Amino acid sequence: MVLSDSADVKTFCFQTEQPSWFRYQAGQFITLQVEIEGVTHTRCYTLSSSPSRPVCLTITVKAEPGGKVSNWLHQHLKVGDHVQARGPSGIFSVQHSPAPKYLFLAGGVGITPLMSMTRWLFDQGRHTDVCFVQCARTPSDLLFRSELEAISARVSEFRVALVCERPNPFGAWTGYSGRLNQLMLELIAPDYFEREIFCCGPEPYMKAVRGVLQAAGFDMARYHEESFQVPVHVDAETRQHADEKVDATQTSVLRFAASGREATCSGTQTVLDVAREAGLSIPSACLFGVCGTCKVKKISGEVHMLQNGGITDEDVADGWLLACCSRPLGDVVLDC
Numbered sequence: 001m002v003l004s005d006s007a008d009v010k011t012f013c014f015q016t017e018q019p020s021w022f023r024y025q026a027g028q029f030i031t032l033q034v035e036i037e038g039v040t041h042t043r044c045y046t047l048s049s050s051p052s053r054p055v056c057l058t059i060t061v062k063a064e065p066g067g068k069v070s071n072w073l074h075q076h077l078k079v080g081d082h083v084q085a086r087g088p089s090g091i092f093s094v095q096h097s098p099a100p101k102y103l104f105l106a107g108g109v110g111i112t113p114l115m116s117m118t119r120w121l122f123d124q125g126r127h128t129d130v131c132f133v134q135c136a137r138t139p140s141d142l143l144f145r146s147e148l149e150a151i152s153a154r155v156s157e158f159r160v161a162l163v164c165e166r167p168n169p170f171g172a173w174t175g176y177s178g179r180l181n182q183l184m185l186e187l188i189a190p191d192y193f194e195r196e197i198f199c200c201g202p203e204p205y206m207k208a209v210r211g212v213l214q215a216a217g218f219d220m221a222r223y224h225e226e227s228f229q230v231p232v233h234v235d236a237e238t239r240q241h242a243d244e245k246v247d248a249t250q251t252s253v254l255r256f257a258a259s260g261r262e263a264t265c266s267g268t269q270t271v272l273d274v275a276r277e278a279g280l281s282i283p284s285a286c287l288f289g290v291c292g293t294c295k296v297k298k299i300s301g302e303v304h305m306l307q308n309g310g311i312t313d314e315d316v317a318d319g320w321l322l323a324c325c326s327r328p329l330g331d332v333v334l335d336c
């Protein structure tokens with residue numbers, strides 16, 4: 001099934017060929033693999049569906065100008081087509097961070113994981129205290145508005161606030177106007193310091209939210225965000241890596257045990273780059289350590305990995321690494 005949510009947003013519903021149930025956590029993402037003009041493309045999409053309705057998996061996609069895969073999905077994917085997907089992955093989930101009260105901050109189509117979590121919480125019937133703030137350019141760009149308002153009408157602990165940058169041409173708008181700021185946040189959720197915050201949207205939106213929260217002195221350990229764009233951090237936010245040891249002059253040998261290939265590389269090359277040069281295809285999507293698609297197991301050797309949350313500490317302890325953001329420190333053997 002393909003559903004139109006707004007002028008440039010569609011929801012795609014997937015089922016398995018043989019009837020079966022999907023298992024995942026609300027807010028997780030999948031990595032979709034599609035072939036366009038003979039070239040395979042991979043992209044990460046957060047799920048908008050809830051695991052409490054397991055026969056169907058949905059992604060909600062905005063057609064972006066120049067967005068190769070999103071435009072292809074909008075223009076070509078139709079009922080009955082087959083796609084390949086990996087996952088689910090990710091820890092951006094209320095199931096991973098349980099709390100008595102939540103504040104959901106959605107910017108544009110970044111609403112998808114928050115919608116998944118809202119549907120899941122609603123289906124649990126627990127009446128969790130949620131304040132859901134959706135920010136969009138215009139009222140026509142608001143997504144899932146009637147569903148959110150229906151949940152709010154039935155569950156007193158679930159409140160919705162809609163924020164639009166500007167009204168529709170020739171239309172009236174009686175909700176919050178402008179961009180989300182500290183004053184607006186305090187009006188909408190005066191108790192936001194007591195809430196676990198989940199935020200998803202374009203990087204400038206999340207950067208603005210981080211700025212507001214940091215200026216107010218919010219405990220950022222209780223702030224969670226999801227993004228598939230290259231992270232942009234202000235200087236004060238940039239993580240310091242005491243273990244930075246990349247040596248451009250160092251030469252290493254990377255051996256891929258399962259495929260029997262090996263290659264010589266410099267200290268600045270990533271494992272993914274070297275694998276490609278050696279003719280080996282390791283699946284990848286984001287290329288900056290956030291999605292976990294390129295996870296491979298190390299048999300021996302050391303790497304320097306600068307990841308952005310795409311792998312758990314347990315996986316690292318078990319010898320896994322992300323090929324897109326790991327650089328060999330000396331000779332390394334991988335199980336692929």
Ligand code: FES
Nearest residue numbers: 285287289292324
């Ligand atoms: S491709 Fe996304 S973490 Fe490597």
